[in-house]
Amino acid sequence: MSEQIELGEHQHHDEQDEDAHHIVGPGVYVIILIALLVGTALTVWASFIDLGPWNPVIALAIATTKATLVVLFFMHVKYSTKLTKLTVGAGIFTFLTLVSLTLADYISRAWGSW
Numbered sequence: 001m002s003e004q005i006e007l008g009e010h011q012h013h014d015e016q017d018e019d020a021h022h023i024v025g026p027g028v029y030v031i032i033l034i035a036l037l038v039g040t041a042l043t044v045w046a047s048f049i050d051l052g053p054w055n056p057v058i059a060l061a062i063a064t065t066k067a068t069l070v071v072l073f074f075m076h077v078k079y080s081t082k083l084t085k086l087t088v089g090a091g092i093f094t095f096l097t098l099v100s101l102t103l104a105d106y107i108s109r110a111w112g113s114w
Contacts, residue, residue, distance in 0.1 A: 022079035032073045039066040 039062050046058045072078040077088055 022076070024073070024076070024079070028073065032069055035069055036066055039069075 043059055043062050046055065046062070049055075051058060071088065077084060
């Protein structure tokens, strides 16, 4: 009988842990804010430098880094369950697949042959 009571308490404890949220201190948000501001400054700085075809690559790399910070910290994906991380990963995979298919179609066209 006592085993059942202990088991019931253990199950109740697990349910509480499952619903608990990770509390992020304001210092983390300040660090992320500074990182995002630095990323914005880098984007503006890079836009004034002529790097030829590398300009969009640099801009997209900075934008991807900033988006990753927003998703991980402001959307709390870093502290979420594995299911949430899987959902975000599936969304990114779908996006990359659609972009790849679009670019494959674009580069396979016979430009100027008509």
